[in-house]
Amino acid sequence: MLALATFIGFTALVAVIAYWKTKDDHMDSSDAYFLGGRSLTAWVIAGSLMLTNLSTEHLVGLNADAFNHTIAVMAWETTAALAMVVTALYFLPRYLKSGLTTIPEFLANRFDSQTRIIASLLFLFSYVVAILPVVLLFGATGLESLFDVSETFGISQSSAIWMMVWGVGSLGSLYAIFGGLKAVAISDTVNGVGFLIAGLLVPVLALLMVGDGDLLGGLSEVYTEERPKFDITGDEPGSFLPFGVLFTGMIVNQIFFWCTNQSIVQRALGAKNLAEGQKGVLIAACFKLLGPFIIVLPGVIAYHMFKDELGPEDYLMAYPMLVKTVLPDALVGFFAAVMVGAVLSTFNSVLNSSATLFSQGIYRQLINPSADGRAVVRSGRYCSIILALAAMAFAPLIDTSGSLYNYLQKINATFFGPMLAVIMLGMTTRYVSAFAAKAGMILGPVIFYLLVFAFGDNVQVFMQGLLGTTEEIHFLHFLALVFVLTTALMLALSKLAPATTRYEDVYTHAVDITPWRHARTMGMIISIVTILFYVLLAQ
Template identity: 85%
Template structure:
């Protein structure tokens, strides 16, 4: 009963704060609905960035990988901090200077409207096929493993999955459909505080248990007895994240995801000015450096506590077992509310971004070119409803026999490399043509699909024989290869069919782009701390 009270209490508190902060806002313009009226401050941006990214796939999935392998998987978090520094110092000033609402809008300015449409469709496709349904399914699976929802209510696991998918999906949709970006960002921020508190409580309580009341003694024991697990460069066979990918596809993945991905960068595009945007992104980068203590360290602690009872094949149960072992009954409801909040934060954020892409890049161009603010908002809401229903219907049908995390990352990687090549060449060159950009966005994903999916086994066999190895070549290496191939293709095509005139960026003056005076220093400090992780933990 206490668990139910704390669950409803925290969930209701998040909803109440979101309503209170947005009740007087008028959602009658595209800026108000899609960008929060360009009024977001640093802490709201930081909280929304963190919760848009983090969810149960990180808590359960990456902790599970740390249980089976080493803390090398923390690279998903630490290298993200470096990419976010690049966002704050290089990409965001250019985005805000153009007064953008979406990344495809930049491509329209730089190349042409056809390039914008292709980019919008690629973003929407990846969101609909991968992120939206998988986030819901991950959330349902995580809640089931953590709290035995089916057993508690006396129903089958399949029935519990349907109930949780539709429950979380409906709740997340309400924020995105009726509140717009500002409601999403505020709910993310409040949930983010809860996520950080709950996430840090688990390893702290576990170490206290290991150390018989002394957290430092517990950490010392875990480090001493599981020393190989703390090798941040650990590259054992079969690792989910080999160290070598940090210098190939991980760079491409992180720069795309944190610098150019619509569902992420839209929070920064809603900043009241560049200084607030830069502070928000850099604060979120600091949170990413805390991330390993929440989504990696518990996996190592779980290995120390359960290695004799939990086999490698049951690694996904590592984090749920740890939570059940250390969490007091009074905190179970709060922890469940935080988990639900993390899932719906990712879901409603991606849903809001999808609506933005549709209304700005599809509806306004093809359906109603003269659409005003209210018509665009209305089309965005209709799009959100349709996508939410489709995601909730499709999520329980996804095959869960394989790795959902790998499925999500591979689907996204199909578009990451080519899209990043197009955006980077658009920013760093003046004569790469619109025709070359369209070629890159169409051919690049096809090449990745052939290398990793359609002809994956044959390609693996050929590359393994070429390199003289029996180990599987990680898909992030192919991501880097496709990025290079797409870049080369675009440069070659632009030589044959160059742009008719050089691109010049126009300052729209929609946002004050005076930079935060301490942005460079803060970015340098974050970069140094990230590098120190690898220097101090390398074995």
């Protein structure tokens, strides 16, 4: 009863705060609905960035990978902090100066409206196929493994999964459809506070248990006895995340995701000014450096505690088993509410970004160019409803065998490399043409699909023979290869037929773009701390 009361209490608290903060807002314009009226402050941006990214697939999936391999998987978090520094110092000033609502809007300004439409469709396709249903399913699967929902309600596991998919999806949809970005960001922030508290409680309580009440003693025991697990370079045989990918595809992945991905960048685009936006992004980067303590260290602690009970094939049970072992009954409801909040935060954030892309990039460009603010907002709401229903219907049909986190990243990588090549060349060159950009966005994903999915086994054999190795070539290396190939293709096409118009950044005065005076200093500190992780933990 206490667990249910705390679950309902925290979930209701989030809803009440979100409603209270947005009840007087008028959602009758694009800026108001899609960018929170360009009024978001640093802490709201930071909280929303963190919760848009983190969910149960991280808690269960990455901790499971740490259980089976090493802490090298923390690279997904630590290198993200470096990419966020790049966002704050380079990308965000350019975005806010241009008064952008979406990333494809930049491509329209730089190239042409057709490029914008293609980019909007690709973003939407990746969200609909690779994120919305995946987040719901992995969230439901994680909640089932953590809290035995099926046993609690006396139903089958498949029924419990369906119930949670539709429950979380419906609740998340309400924030995105009726509240717009501001309601989403505020709910993310409150859930983010809960996520940090609950996420850090698990390793702290576990280490206290290992050390018989001595936190540092428990950490020392785990580190001493499981020393190989703490090799951050990933130099284990058949490494799950080889150190080399940090210098190839990981760079492409993180720069795209944190610097140019609509569902992430949209939070910073809603900043009241550049200084608040930069502070928000850099605060979130600091939170990212806490990530390994929440989504990697518990996996190693679980290995120390349960390695004689759980085999490699049971790795997905590592984190749930740790939670059930160390979490007091009084905190079960709060922890469940935080986990549900993490799932719906990611879902409603991506849903809001999908609506933004459709309304601004498809509806306004192709269907109703003369639409006023109310019509555009209405189209976004209809889009959200359709996508939410589709995601909830198809989520339980996805195959979840293998690494949950790797599965999501591999699908996303199909679009990341080519899209980043187009955006980066659009920003850094003058002669790359719209034709080249469109060719890159269409052919790049096709090339990645052929290399990794359609002919993956044959390509692996060929590359292993070429490189003289028996190790599987990590998909992140192929991501970097496709990025380079797409870039080379666009440069070659543009040499044959260069751009005919010259693009110049225009300051729209949508917000004040005076930078935060401590931005560079904070960026340097975050970068140094990230590098120290690798210096201190390399073996």
